[in-house]
Amino acid sequence: MANLPTSNVRRLLGEGAGDIRISTEAVAKGIEAAEVFLHRLGERAASIARGHGRKTVMPEDLETARHQILPG
16 A cells, blocks of 8 residues: 555644654554555445446545444
């Protein structure tokens, strides 16, 4: 998989962590988790698009897929 930018992942993790520091290893695990999530999101959104007879993933496919993967 392609690597997401470390600085962006560190910033996003930091927004959720508050005043707690995030180790380099934790950022690497965050990148890994985000890449797995995006891969699964893409698979699910593509399946939804195909189910609607389309060959193009639309924003609503991603939104539906996101709610299926991360309810709430």
